[in-house]
Amino acid sequence: MTALQGLARNPSLPAVLLERLIALNDTWLDRVLAGRADLSAAQAELLAARSKQVLVELDCRIDPPTSAYEEALHQAGDPATSPAVVAELVRHPDPSIRHVVARRTDLPPWACEHLAKDPAVRRRIAANPAAPEAVLRELAAKADRETRGALVQNPSIPLDLLISLVALTGRSPVPRVSVASEAELRALASSSTPRVRMLAAQRHDLPTDVLALLLADPEPDVVAAVATNPALTAAQLEDLVTRYGSRLSARVAQNPNCTPELLHLLARDRRLPGEACREIVKHPNTSAETVLLCLRDREARRLAANRPDLPVATLAELVEDPYAGEAAAANPSLPVHVMEDLLNSTT
Numbered sequence: 001m002t003a004l005q006g007l008a009r010n011p012s013l014p015a016v017l018l019e020r021l022i023a024l025n026d027t028w029l030d031r032v033l034a035g036r037a038d039l040s041a042a043q044a045e046l047l048a049a050r051s052k053q054v055l056v057e058l059d060c061r062i063d064p065p066t067s068a069y070e071e072a073l074h075q076a077g078d079p080a081t082s083p084a085v086v087a088e089l090v091r092h093p094d095p096s097i098r099h100v101v102a103r104r105t106d107l108p109p110w111a112c113e114h115l116a117k118d119p120a121v122r123r124r125i126a127a128n129p130a131a132p133e134a135v136l137r138e139l140a141a142k143a144d145r146e147t148r149g150a151l152v153q154n155p156s157i158p159l160d161l162l163i164s165l166v167a168l169t170g171r172s173p174v175p176r177v178s179v180a181s182e183a184e185l186r187a188l189a190s191s192s193t194p195r196v197r198m199l200a201a202q203r204h205d206l207p208t209d210v211l212a213l214l215l216a217d218p219e220p221d222v223v224a225a226v227a228t229n230p231a232l233t234a235a236q237l238e239d240l241v242t243r244y245g246s247r248l249s250a251r252v253a254q255n256p257n258c259t260p261e262l263l264h265l266l267a268r269d270r271r272l273p274g275e276a277c278r279e280i281v282k283h284p285n286t287s288a289e290t291v292l293l294c295l296r297d298r299e300a301r302r303l304a305a306n307r308p309d310l311p312v313a314t315l316a317e318l319v320e321d322p323y324a325g326e327a328a329a330a331n332p333s334l335p336v337h338v339m340e341d342l343l344n345s346t347t
């Protein structure tokens with residue numbers, strides 16, 4: 001049925017096959033078909049009527065919260081509620097209310113301190129840019145790893161505190177780095193700790209000398225972090241591939257300046273990891289010929305199935321693939337005879 005749902009989204013679906021799909025009277029297909037722009041008035045009315053009937057049959061509403069709860073929730077989330085009133089809700093017995101309060105950026109310091117001691121919501125306050133520095137430092141010293149991970153995502157975290165938590169940063173963008181000054185970026189890039197240097201590599205607007213410093217870094221992980229920078233030229237990307245081979249292929253393939261020729265060279269490497277296959281397939285400079293070299297990866301096949309420039313034979317094969325079938329069936333380049341075969345084999 002998954003492939004049929006893809007077929008139901010296909011903009012090239014002939015009218016006669018659309019009628020056959022509607023005639024199946026399948027709830028999941030109906031939901032997809034209802035979004036088509038080429039439905040006749042009668043078809044749209046029929047699908048709407050069937051949908052309304054299903055909603056009546058499945059109606060199992062949950063009782064709404066009490067009015068006191070609703071009032072507290074409204075106060076906590078309403079920007080017009082005064083900070084003094086919101087702050088009093090830090091002692092509300094329901095943790096869902098305290099979660100909303102902990103997201104407010106107009107809390108007084110005492111309220112932040114109170115929430116930081118609440119195990120149910122302290123991760124929220126750790127990520128709150130309005131939390132006082134003293135609260136952030138106390139959380140970093142005493143809280144659990146997940147809470148410290150939330151601190152890393154706080155755009156107001158002091159840079160030295162961020163550096164002390166660098167093991168939790170991974171490759172995800174760190175908000176504090178996005179607002180770092182040029183002097184702070186230079187300090188990060190000059191650190192003796194590779195993970196700290198990787199923080200600087202997240203910025204795509206690096207000064208030329210800082211970019212060159214990171215590009216020449218002795219640690220491959222640091223170079224990998226900077227490999228997606230759009231300031232790098234095609235020649236520099238080729239040099240990275242020469243120096244590091246498949247180890248950096250996924251990162252290089254994410255760079256918008258990666259040429260069709262370089263993408264093809266990457267795809268020809270039999271050691272190419274699945275992540276790199278996916279990035280190559282997603283790249284706008286990748287040719288259909290190159291995509292065919294990446295189909296050994298399951299997720300890459302699903303991504304490739306969306307491309308209208310794939311050879312018809314390949315697209316027909318992907319329709320039968322359990323992971324790529326739905327995407328292939330929705331591809332507007334899918335021949336009508338393949339659509340018919342799909343309907344005949346699944347109905």
